[in-house]
Amino acid sequence: MFAAQVIKAGLALVLSFGAVEGLALPQATQPLNLTQLAALLQATIQTVIESVPANTPNITFTGQYQIPQHDHQPLLRAQGITLKRTNFLYGPPIAGGPAFPTGVIGIEKLANDLGAFGIDITPQFQGALIDDTVAAAQYQQYDNLMTLDDYVKLYTNNWVHVLPHGPDPGVLTNYTDDLFFSMERLSNSPYAVKRLRPHYDTLSFNIDDKIAKKIAGKSLNQLFAEGRLFYADYRDQAALPKSAQYGAACDGYFYIDRHSGDFLPLAIRTNVGSNLIYTRLDTANDWLLAKIMLNVNDFWFSQWNHLAQTHEVVQIAYMAAIRTLSEAHPVMAMLNRLMHEVFAIQPVAEAILFQPGATVDQLFPFTGQSAQDYTTKRYKTGGAGAVESQYFKSELRARGLIDSPYGPALKHFPFYEDASIIHDAAEKALRAFVESYYSSDSAVAHDQEIQAWAKEAQGPAAVIDFPSISCIDDLVGILTHMAHLVSTSHHTSNTNELLDVSSALPFSPPALSQAPPTSKNIANVADYLPKLDKVLAQFTLAAVFARSAIAGTEKTLLHMFDDADMLSRMNSKTAKAAATFQSEMQAFSEEVRGRQFGADGLSQGMPFIWRALDPNVVPYYIAT
Template identity: 65%
Template sequence: MHVQYFVAKALAALLLQSIHATAAVLPRQSVSVDSSNPADALLRAVKSLDTTGAKHVDNVTTDHSVSTFTIAQGSNSSLSRSSAIDVKRLNFLYGPPVGGGPYFPTGALGTARVAADTVAIQLDEVPQLTGSALDNTEATLKSSQYDGLDTVGDYTKLYPDNFERTLPGRPVPGALTNFTQDLFFSMERLSNSPYQVRRLDPSTDTLQFRFDDSTAKKVGGSTLDSLFQTGRLFYADYRDQAELPKTTRYGAACDAYFYIEESSGDFLPLAIRTNVGTNLIYTPEDSPNDWLLAKIMLNANDFWFAQWMHLAQTHEVVQIAYMAAIRTLSEQHPVLALLNRLMFEVFAIQPLAQVVLFTPGAVVDQIFPYTGLAAQDYTTNLYKNKGAGRFKSNYFQAELQSRGLIDSSFGPALKHFPFYKDASIIFSAQKAFMRSFVESYYASSAAVKADGELQAWVEEAQGPAEAIDFPSISTTSDLVDVLTHFAHLASTAHHTVNTNELLDISSNLPFHPPALYKELPITKNVSNVAEYLPPFDKVLTQMSTGALFARPKLVGTDRTLIHQFDDEAMLSRMNAETRAAAATFKREMEAFSSEVNSRAFDADGLSQGMPFVWQALDPNVAPYSITT
């Protein structure tokens, strides 16, 4: 079954299910569904639950005619305000997980919000699916031009004249020409997939595998132990994929060493171990075909890891913390208004993942080496048990420090770290906005402690919501950090590994298949790597899957990161300091976008120290919210 057809049916089913569920829990006389505008009908239905006299009890309203936002102190903590929160607490409830992970909204208001988010994401998906279907049809008609995909080079012929609707920007410069370079492979760990690799600490870590010193010296200029002891050895571990329930395709369960080359300072691959079959260990000293296949095997493992890690570490983390905020903060509270902006479409993701990705026979079963149900369980395990669900511990710099990628107390610093460089610029601007926002509403930390709604949010998140590692908020700095982390997870953390980046580089063929199509070799000296790559029909399925999560049509619109706080309806109810801070953020993002957009190769054929041009965090390309 074609992915587009499957997804279209799933979206329609989710929308109808949400509408029917809303109608079932709301008073019959309050539901008036206008088929021409289901979103408005759902919002009217939600608003009909307000029996307190308050004008704002729903967190999805588009009516911004009431007075300015106010924090909950003194006379602002009115009876009508607290009563409106009580209505939400009775009607926006914690339900069973959907698609794994934490609780998911239920109750009248919860169901209605899910339905509204589903309407919004459907509007984004339909043109994507339509364009992808047309692209696939045209690519099929030209299939003879790819020479049967008999060689690795044949796969690069797929892109130049195809998929212009799905991938209008084409693969990033260098992706189709430089992918065999070791520096290309290693620097992907520091740009478009930066969430696995870590520096090994000789005081606490041990070497997970060894190979002969002579090969290590030829490749890395030193023995493995010397690289380890000097803090120049890094590690990536995908061994937890070895025992996952399998489909008919194949996958390794690689772990790998990377190192900092002493003279050049380059970050390079050292060795890859497969952990399946005869457990071969590959290095750059192997034949070009064997070494290329080893890198492709690791990329397939990383494809699996990165997608489920991003689901657990971004979507699911903000989802549960936001649910706690909805249940405790008034619709008149500026913090909730800000979260509403950042969390656009957030509740559409888990149902979409469950139906489109995880259901037996759905997308994961079609293109990965492991099943959709395995993907759901893998994601949940990352969220609950592997650290992905932690809120405070995964703050931007703290998480990178914990892996020895920045501010390491041992070993040399990374010469180039493109993800950190780009994300830092955006993160700093987000934090400056949040600082202005918080300090304009709270004159002191004492005012933060005195905000009963804010403290109720913390109590709710740490208690009934069971959010993992959600911090106490006792100072203005605490609140700045929490809100900045929301903005980071919704933008830089997410769009580094998903959205447009996914098609631009992370699922480009031939270097990034989600699975292998031939049993892994038990000896070296592979003659043709293409035998392990997807056949043409699976290429189309892979492209369709990427199209489902890409958002090229948002590029240059008011949905991009430039406009993360640029919402007139929201800002008109904020104070002057917040409006000024939003304008500053917008200017800074416009300037940074110009810088990113102008990137090209330097005289050495590199960009940011890489043999490809990485622009995933261009603020005029990346969406402002956690949309896919």
């Protein structure tokens, strides 16, 4: 755990923003004032740190890690677990979702995580403060954001601290391309789309056969019958309590083209107002706005689904582990490494996102309370909170995106391609780790602490779909999934990705500035986009959630298992596996950094270069 002075240092760094003179953005052009945001975070961190009791029990372990069967001090080990069970408790949820830590050890762990979070967020705050000030001062060059090109100008000589390399190549130039829009579902936002199963699923809306054949060469029903039809559904947003901004509640069809094999958009329905259905046969403005409207809905889904699917799942599974595994257990040590800062996000989310008048109310089509409720629903009943059924490849298989028994395979699937390399390398490292401590499946089955973890998760912790752990494969599976959730899954939807592509303007705003049109043939798409005050607030929020300053440091995913203290107290096989993982991630990072557009103008089948999962850029932990 972090020493008290380190926690205080993190707090002091955040507090330093209150002393910055002359850089606070004018309230008239920036509703999300960074100085106010810093003050809110200060108060959150201060409150938690001051609430840590002076007599918190010390659970720090400094010896060699070993499984209970090999520990010659079982009584001391059992006393340590009892100490944690007595002082690390399940408290009420914060910001929705599952239980949140309480008890004196729980509060101390929260304080440690918030202190570390304060240190991480400091350079982001500093960079955002400077960048936002510069961008606001240059408002005249954006020409009141009257055209789409004016939105592109927002990036000229701006955001140099929080977005040092600019948005992903192609994002500002190729966003009108249909392939750009569809391939976002297979890269930076891969969790909503699914393949429709012939003879099992049903079609949610129809489009005229002549229109479908002109676009795709086949009718809607033919595409469906051949397993070429895909669907993204955001209709559940139609009933959400609304903010002062606007959005639709789109659903849309995508298809695999029979000639090119490309994954392309077919039709988009708004499900609000006149409930218009759009295709590329409409005017260029209408079709572009339709894609933007679906992106607004996808932005909402992606952010709150990721909170439920990653943060809240690992949070509660880790809590069950804390209450059942000795600090001397190697699995506990590995989880402590992977779960760095995991408890910091929920209180931060409640403070700066969900409160009335906070950033969700300011930027999104629906209220902050809606966002919290939506997240909780995704966690509890929407599938996002499940563990075993959401394992990386199982979840993609269930949506027909890989290994589909019907229809052609996707020609390109960038998320799967990149995440697989990291996932498989982590799985290999974790298998070596587990097998170095357990000589057989029965050794896992007879580890009373591991069995207690599973029982606790399935019982008092109420973790959804937590697996039984009766063999080596089971233990490797759950550890690999935890590593996947805090890294490849999370950083695909959040962290640097928000600025790089997922909230890049003009194509991906968090909301519209006016209600969706009730008829077609609009004159100007820019009329529906957020204005400068909202734009700068959007950049501020995304910048605070990014971690560009971590690139090239020991906090990157490349160093996921590279904890010198931890490895020094484990065995040589684990240290060797950690070194191999680091070497493999270095090679993959070089591959990602070297990506260029091919002769066809594409990278991984996309008209933009996606670098979200560069292991030497993103954190090894869940961060924001």
